[in-house]
Amino acid sequence: MSNSGTESEDRGFEKELAEIIQGELIDLYGNKGYKTIIQTMINISGRKESEIITNYELFSELSEGVFGRLSESKILGPIKLKMDKIGKDNIRQGKKEQRTPTRLLIADDEPEILSLYKTFLESKGKEITVTTDGRKCVEAYKKKSDESNNKNYFDVVILDQKMPIMTGLQAAIEILNINPQQKIIFASGYLEKTLLEALEKLNKAIAVIEKPFSLDVLDNMINNKELFENLEKITINQEERDISRKVSEIITVLQNQI
Numbered sequence: 001m002s003n004s005g006t007e008s009e010d011r012g013f014e015k016e017l018a019e020i021i022q023g024e025l026i027d028l029y030g031n032k033g034y035k036t037i038i039q040t041m042i043n044i045s046g047r048k049e050s051e052i053i054t055n056y057e058l059f060s061e062l063s064e065g066v067f068g069r070l071s072e073s074k075i076l077g078p079i080k081l082k083m084d085k086i087g088k089d090n091i092r093q094g095k096k097e098q099r100t101p102t103r104l105l106i107a108d109d110e111p112e113i114l115s116l117y118k119t120f121l122e123s124k125g126k127e128i129t130v131t132t133d134g135r136k137c138v139e140a141y142k143k144k145s146d147e148s149n150n151k152n153y154f155d156v157v158i159l160d161q162k163m164p165i166m167t168g169l170q171a172a173i174e175i176l177n178i179n180p181q182q183k184i185i186f187a188s189g190y191l192e193k194t195l196l197e198a199l200e201k202l203n204k205a206i207a208v209i210e211k212p213f214s215l216d217v218l219d220n221m222i223n224n225k226e227l228f229e230n231l232e233k234i235t236i237n238q239e240e241r242d243i244s245r246k247v248s249e250i251i252t253v254l255q256n257q258i
Contacts, residue, residue: 014054017053017056021056021059021079022034022053024078025038038052041059041066045058063076101127102125102126103126103155104155104156105144105157106128106130106131106158106159107134107137107163109160109163121215124219133164134163134167134168134171138171141154142178151179151182152179152182156185157172158218158222159185161190168186169201176202183207183228184206184207185208185222186206186209187209188208188209188210188211191208191251192251205234205249206250
């Protein structure tokens with residue numbers, strides 16, 4: 001089905017849902033009561049009337065702000081009954097957000113490892129681009145950034161530290177020259193050495209996952225926004241700390257996220 005067809009279908013569902021909510025509330029409480037209830041929801045949420053009555057999940061949450069514990073019997077019960085009569089399978093609870101999947105760029109010189117990364121992480125709903133050395137990784141990064149006109153195209157770049165042609169650290173230098181805010185994870189068997197090199201060469205606190213590791217741990221690290229926020233705080237404040245203390249702080253942050 002084309003996007004235009006899907007959008008038209010969504011608008012149809014939203015319109016039908018809005019008519020049910022409006023009709024039932026007016027039947028129960030009159031026009032004045034309807035306006036009072038919707039205005040209260042607008043005041044609570046800061047959302048527009050059209051947003052509230054076309055999204056059942058939002059509407060049901062806000063109904064508690066109007067009727068409290070009685071929201072089920074006072075508002076939601078009659079509306080659900082109407083929806084059931086029409087066929088609730090044909091009513092969407094608001095238009096579902098179309099979320100862009102997490103995009104990952106991965107560089108590793110071992111094809112078997114890349115295959116494992118790709119299979120596992122795609123099963124988690126992520127979009128994967130794989131490369132076999134640091135140079136190809138940088139080229140892929142530049143290409144996607146240019147094509148999309150978006151330096152933040154990749155959410156996270158995962159670099160094996162030891163690769164031919166260009167190491168993970170060398171690739172990171174070029175990537176960060178393009179986008180200093182890019183989130184990077186190094187895969188390395190030498191945690192402290194890699195952290196030290198990253199601080200010296202990149203002047204940045206970088207996430208490192210120590211080999212060997214499970215793919216579940218890697219996925220958790222990729223999804224952990226707090227981890228990257230804490231590393232950024234160390235980067236911002238690092239001028240006032242000696243390098244051994246910086247390494248210690250980064251290790252603490254990494255250990256706490258597992």
